[in-house]
Amino acid sequence: MINENTKIELKDLGYNEFFESERKSLGLTEYPIARIIAEYKELYRVKDTDGEYLAKITGKQMFEATKREDYPAVGDWVAITLSSDKTATIHQILPRQTMLSKKYSNKQDIQIIATNIDIVFIVESMNRDYNLNRFERYLVLANEGNITPTIILNKIDLISKEELDTKIKQIKDRFNNIDVISTSTITEQGLNDLTNYIEKGKTYCFIGSSGVGKSSLINKLLGKNEIKIKEISNIKDKGKHTTTNREMYFLENGGIVIDNPGTREVGMADTNIGIENVFDEIITLSKNCKYSDCTHTQESGCAVLKAIEEKKLDKEKYQNYVKLKKETEYYEMTDLEKRGKDRKFGQFVKRTLKELEK
Numbered sequence: 001m002i003n004e005n006t007k008i009e010l011k012d013l014g015y016n017e018f019f020e021s022e023r024k025s026l027g028l029t030e031y032p033i034a035r036i037i038a039e040y041k042e043l044y045r046v047k048d049t050d051g052e053y054l055a056k057i058t059g060k061q062m063f064e065a066t067k068r069e070d071y072p073a074v075g076d077w078v079a080i081t082l083s084s085d086k087t088a089t090i091h092q093i094l095p096r097q098t099m100l101s102k103k104y105s106n107k108q109d110i111q112i113i114a115t116n117i118d119i120v121f122i123v124e125s126m127n128r129d130y131n132l133n134r135f136e137r138y139l140v141l142a143n144e145g146n147i148t149p150t151i152i153l154n155k156i157d158l159i160s161k162e163e164l165d166t167k168i169k170q171i172k173d174r175f176n177n178i179d180v181i182s183t184s185t186i187t188e189q190g191l192n193d194l195t196n197y198i199e200k201g202k203t204y205c206f207i208g209s210s211g212v213g214k215s216s217l218i219n220k221l222l223g224k225n226e227i228k229i230k231e232i233s234n235i236k237d238k239g240k241h242t243t244t245n246r247e248m249y250f251l252e253n254g255g256i257v258i259d260n261p262g263t264r265e266v267g268m269a270d271t272n273i274g275i276e277n278v279f280d281e282i283i284t285l286s287k288n289c290k291y292s293d294c295t296h297t298q299e300s301g302c303a304v305l306k307a308i309e310e311k312k313l314d315k316e317k318y319q320n321y322v323k324l325k326k327e328t329e330y331y332e333m334t335d336l337e338k339r340g341k342d343r344k345f346g347q348f349v350k351r352t353l354k355e356l357e358k
Helices: 017-025 059-064 132-144 161-174 191-197 214-222 272-278 280-286 303-309 315-332 335-357
Strands: 033-040 043-047 052-057 077-082 087-093 099-102 111-115 119-125 148-154 179-182 203-207 247-250 256-259
Touching (some): 017 077, 033 052, 059 087, 119 132, 132 161, 148 161, 161 179, 191 214, 214 256, 280 303
Parallel strands (some): 119 148, 119 203, 148 179, 203 256
Antiparallel strands (some): 033 077, 033 247, 043 052, 077 087, 099 111
């Protein structure tokens, strides 16, 4: 963590040439620059080279904001002014270098998880949480945000070494060129590997379901119980939310980490590019399909379906690809289109039920 008595520089908080160039182009050189390190209801905590301050956005910003991306998020760099009461006013958000976001199925607006991240740690625990398809969803989000993903298999004390080796092989077979770190906060296996993986001045965001151990891992990295941990239900072996707000922490080695509330649902945002990057094998195969608009679901001459038949393509990976594509297409529909689609589906169900009654 950063020692309060030691003078720090903006680069210690993750600042780089990209942000300085954007700051100059926006004419904000007269404003002090700070980073959003925590987000509360209508309030933010920011950090600069001199300290931390509670901050609010201006009324003008609030009036002009039309979507979630217009508001600050943890990880953002902002232009501020300081008041005599040690509070700050946020005047403008610097353009984001990267952004990790998701979308809930019942909401139109996206949710920003964090911004200006270098690496996202996708954490799954070695109990009921482990799921390759969920990894795939997180990888799509990382690719869409132009963020490098790394997988953390946590709570490895719950399984044997043979089981762990099998799971790592499954991941390596399913996903190309991705780093995997195995950890346990109980036996402290892999914690040195995780610490050494984190570099000074870079920002790392932990994401995953509730109870996978994200906060426990960060506490180990910090060397103290900075984040309060709730107990895990013994009945369903599922964790409760240990983090209620996103927050940034600074490690002794100069690394920067962001903790997140547990995710119950990994919703797709505008992720067509992210999907294509994760499923590049399918995209490559599709170039040999008979029809240029092939949906890879039922058409004759489909190279993707042929690869599945010949066992050259993993069937589960294909099924997840189709599911994610359909989900993304649904999110991209207008409300009117969605109502029309839902109405047609309702009519189809009624017709089917009547035919069954006959």
